[in-house]
Amino acid sequence: MNRKSEEPGLAAREGAAILLSAVLKEKQAFDDALAAEASGGRLARAEPRDRAFARAIAATALRRLGTIDRLIAGCLDKELPKRAGVTQNILRGGAAELLFLRVAAHAAVGMNVEAAGRDDAGRHFKALVNAVLRRLTREGDAMLDSLDTERLDTPDWLWESWVATYGEDTTRRIVRAHYENPPLDISVKDASAREKWAEELGAQVLPTGTLRIEDAGRVEELPGFAEGAWWVQDAAAALPAKLLGDVQGRDVLDLCAAPGGKTAELAAMGAHVTALDRSKPRLERLKQNLTRLGLSAETIVADAGTFAPGRQWDAVLLDAPCTATGTARRHPDVTRLKSPADRDKLVRLQERLLTHAAALTAPGGTLVYCTCSLEPEEGVNRIEAFLAAQDDFTRARVMPGEVGGIAEIITTDGDIRSLPCHLAIEGGMDGFFVARLKRNK
Numbered sequence: 159m160n161r162k163s164e165e166p167g168l169a170a171r172e173g174a175a176i177l178l179s180a181v182l183k184e185k186q187a188f189d190d191a192l193a194a195e196a197s198g199g200r201l202a203r204a205e206p207r208d209r210a211f212a213r214a215i216a217a218t219a220l221r222r223l224g225t226i227d228r229l230i231a232g233c234l235d236k237e238l239p240k241r242a243g244v245t246q247n248i249l250r251g252g253a254a255e256l257l258f259l260r261v262a263a264h265a266a267v268g269m270n271v272e273a274a275g276r277d278d279a280g281r282h283f284k285a286l287v288n289a290v291l292r293r294l295t296r297e298g299d300a301m302l303d304s305l306d307t308e309r310l311d312t313p314d315w316l317w318e319s320w321v322a323t324y325g326e327d328t329t330r331r332i333v334r335a336h337y338e339n340p341p342l343d344i345s346v347k348d349a350s351a352r353e354k355w356a357e358e359l360g361a362q363v364l365p366t367g368t369l370r371i372e373d374a375g376r377v378e379e380l381p382g383f384a385e386g387a388w389w390v391q392d393a394a395a396a397l398p399a400k401l402l403g404d405v406q407g408r409d410v411l412d413l414c415a416a417p418g419g420k421t422a423e424l425a426a427m428g429a430h431v432t433a434l435d436r437s438k439p440r441l442e443r444l445k446q447n448l449t450r451l452g453l454s455a456e457t458i459v460a461d462a463g464t465f466a467p468g469r470q471w472d473a474v475l476l477d478a479p480c481t482a483t484g485t486a487r488r489h490p491d492v493t494r495l496k497s498p499a500d501r502d503k504l505v506r507l508q509e510r511l512l513t514h515a516a517a518l519t520a521p522g523g524t525l526v527y528c529t530c531s532l533e534p535e536e537g538v539n540r541i542e543a544f545l546a547a548q549d550d551f552t553r554a555r556v557m558p559g560e561v562g563g564i565a566e567i568i569t570t571d572g573d574i575r576s577l578p579c580h581l582a583i584e585g586g587m588d589g590f591f592v593a594r595l596k597r598n599k
Contacts, residue, residue, distance in 0.1 A: 167265065169204035171273040173212030175247040176200055178219055181491045182247075188220065188491035219247075219254040220490035221337055224310030226253045229301055233290045243279025245287060252291045256298060263295040308333040315498050316483065316532075323534050328579065332532070332589075335578035340487040341585045342374035344388040345396050345419065347426045347451055355382055364584060365562030366400075368393040372585070386451040391419040392488070394576045394590040397561055398528040401574075401594045402473045405429035411471040412455075413462040413515055416440035418447050420475060421455050429473075431455035434462055463510045470520035478508045480529035480536045484589020487578050505535050512544050516551060522599045524554065528574075528592040537591030538573060545595075554594040 173195055180191035192213055195201040201209045219226060230249050231237075238246050252270035255261040267288065274280040274287045294301075308330045309317060320329040344361070346352045346369060355361070358381050361369040370393070374380060382388050399420045402410065406428035415421045415433035421444060424431045433455045435441045441457050448455060458465075462476070481496045481504060482489065512527055519525045527544075529536045545551060555572025558565040567576040574592035581587045 167208065167211070167269050168272060168276075169200065170208040170211035170215065171248070171251060171269045172276065173199075173201040173204060173208065174215035174219070174251040175244045175273065177212060177216035178247040178250055179244065181216075181220065182223075182494060185495055187495065188216070188489060192216075214259065215251045215254050217339075217490050218258050219250045220494060222254060222258055222307070222311055223250070223494065224312070225302070225305055225307045226250050226257075228305060228310055229253055229257075229294060229298065230290060232301060233293050234286075238283075241279055242283050244277045245274055245280045245283040248274045248277075248280060248287055249290055252287070253294055253298070256291065256294050257302060263292075267291045267295065311336075313493055316493055319533055323532075324577070328577065331579035331582070332577055335582065335586045336486045336490070336493075338487065338586065340392075342371045342377065342390065343392045343396075344369045344371070345391045345423055345426075346388045347386065347422075347453070349426075351387070355387060358382070362584065364393050364581070365564055366393055366396060367562065368396050370585060384450075386453075389419060389422050389447060389451060391423070392485075392588045393581065394484070394588040395419055395530065396423060397574055397576070397590065398475060398477065398526050398592045399423040399427070400560060401526050401556060401592065402475065402524055405473060408473055409471055410473040410475065411518060413465075413474065413476045413511070413518075414478060415457075416444050418444035420477060422448060422451055422453055424475070425453040425455050426451075432458060432471075434458045434460050434465060436461045463507070463514050465514070465518070467518075470518055470523070472520050472523040474515050474519045474523065474525045476511060476515040476525065476527050478504075478511050478527065478529050478536075480504055480508065480531040481533060482530050483532045484530045484576075484578065484591075487586060487588065501531075501533055501535060505540070508536060508540050509543070512540060513548075516544070516548055516595075516597070519595075519597045521550075521597055523597050525551070525595045525597065526592065527595065528590060530588055530590050532577070532589040537575065538569070538571070538593075541573065541593045541595075550598045551595045552598065554596045556592070556594060 177191050180186040181188050248270050252266055255266040271284055271288045275284045312333055346355050356363050356369050361371045408429055410424050410429040410431050412421050412433045416435040421431055421433040438459045481501050482492050486492045556568055567574055567580055569575045576587050576590045578586050578589050
């Protein structure tokens, strides 16, 4: 896209195509692509409503990518040539609008045809874009009815992994949860003010204590943000820190701490937190968030796998790097950017980090390990392998009362295994695995 346009709605279609290209062709994270476009790209010149709509179009297309590509293929006699440029992503965005966002056909078709025409390569395919989108307008719903959309929208390796681990029925529930726009979850700094902020924000109080807001709008404009009364944190992500128990006045080591939700949670609970991360920029953002919240923690830039402070902690939290497949509700690019090779590489890293975290845990201390992945290799398998190699650690079972009574997220081994389809009536939650381990004296 190389020409300016100020027509309402056109920037959104151009922006959505750019975002899809950034993710699917350049393998860029969706949020990073959106930030780049909003700060210095096409969307920087767009109205806020167009930026928001571009995000909605692209996110929907990513969530429904397998289905959309099958539908588009059914409308073409042959594959689009490489010289078609942005055309494929224009079609993807248009299909998302017509079939899932339910935008009026005249607007969805007209604007996407015009967007195609403003691209040097795409302008040669305007007639094709018009024909495909008009056919989807007429026949799209009937075509949808003939497809197994949940299977199409899940990459093969993830479908096979989830069916083997959770069964097909639960896998389909997971995928359906990924289709929905997630609500905004926040953690309140002062637990005694939770009801006050729930009322002021129009939020629901979940059993775990998280506040949940539907249709929140811009986070920075919500009451309490500027004064540091709360921070954004998915309900599942707020659970691991709670498993350390009463940390008031205790020293806690938070490994791989950025972006800092768990650090803030521990600090708000009265802990003396040492927050460690290998990324200096990410740790700077963590410090900025703590400053906004009026909380403090010692921050250290270091590799959690080689950190050698010459001491141990009674409470250690390791939120290990992972494929993040449990966060696809909020990050629809995840399932398209990760691969089995990524998983296997991260498993080796997790094994190293967990072994080192164990060495930093004092005798009698507690080590909490967590990942926001749905893959068993990054969760329960890591713990089983760890316990087989470390005879001085045992599981400390999680009890329902520690997670707001949500017994369905506790496994038979006593770990937490949340899925996107849990708390379905309330709007779901991220997929997390959490294990609590005690070091024997």
